[in-house]
Amino acid sequence: MNQPDRYVQFVLPEGERKVNYKADTKLKDAGTFSFRSEDHTMGNLLRMQLHSDKAMVFAGYRIPHPLEPVMVVKVQTNGTKSPEEAMVHALQDLASEFGYMLNEFDREVMNAQQNPMHNL
């Protein structure tokens, strides 16, 4: 009766923005990204990729409430990049990483099909 509809977890309602950025009022080069209809799948990936950036001082994600499909990523850089830039770079790196993984997978599938012996 009180359970929200499941499709809300992955369908973005009309008129809502997927990502919102708010610069931090008290810290320099810090800000918070708010993602709608995202969960730990993307949150943990973004956090991991942001950490591997040399310009990062703080990067973390959380889901403020399990019943609401909102994910918040807090980013603070050391000044060489703005937080938005760092996020864009992290996403681009992730995209190129996954593209490469897909290519490797296709290559391995072709390999496996040509040598059927090595599957057993």
Add this chain to the structure above:
Amino acid sequence: MGKDKKKKSTEPKAKLPEHLELRRDYVTCGDKLNYNVHTFTSANVFSAMGVDNSWDLAQFKKDFKIIINKLDKEVLEFDMIGVDPAIANALRRILIAEVPTMAIEHVFMINNTSIIQDEVLAHRLGMVPLLADPQLFEAKVAEEAPSEKNTLVFKLDVTCKRGENRMFSGQLEWLPGGSELPEETTCRFAAGQAHLFADPATPKPRAVHDDILLAKLRPGQTIQLEAHATKGRGKEHAKWSPVATAWYRLQPVVHVIQDVAVDSDVGQELMSACPGLFVADEGGRVLRANDARGHEMLRRLLEQERFSSCVSYRKKKDHFIFTIESSGAVPPLELLGQALELLGEKARDLTGKL
């Protein structure tokens, strides 16, 4: 970071001292708990030692490997090396919840005089995995009328005349022409769906397993219903999950930390408990050989002090042994391909929306 120019460094990259490399790369398994479980993702974590831990696409491409170990109709086992646990977990979550499949969503009961209640029967029908390629269909939005583009229609008509009859999933009949009650179900097909499955190589839509027991009937009881299947994702309801399950574990690595003589008690017990794992090297000591994969029984022995002082059981943090068990609707290799594509799509999608 993705657009920085790469500088060719003339001196070799500084390496971590061995004990720190051990902590960074391996989980040490104790008998009650595991140590050094966390991954060091931060780029600056070793800056005090002059080691750069930042991520580099070229380095990733060099280290990354996928190796398929076992593949058959339902199960795929493969190794993924050089990858952070966040990626392995994201892949697992996508396989379980976000790769779409077809499953029965709406059931129109025409007649049900059996003792199985309507809603219980409808729930059981929903959980039956259907052999239909979800890529031939579009997802159905709630307000849209069901049509041939987003719905598969099945019919079930069973009457028990004598003794006890069992209703199995194999009795689900596919109706290529659409619903037989278009007024009640508002499902009208303009043309049939038969052309989608005309090729003799593609199987006609049916339940993956014919022998799933749905209901039991006694004489005089009858069940007549029409079931509509739509495309959905595991996130919305577990019936749409394409995998029985998908899981991963870390690659085990066995290391001999103290020399053990082959003919000592300890050495003999080790070699007999795990044949093939421990091999004598020249000089008569015991050395670890090959993969520790089949030899998980070793952990039982390591509960004893005399073994755990000379053999250490570790797990490699970036080497994942993935197993995908498909429920039958989509072959596991294709599932992995779709999951990897979805992963890439998510990242590209967010890049565009910033």
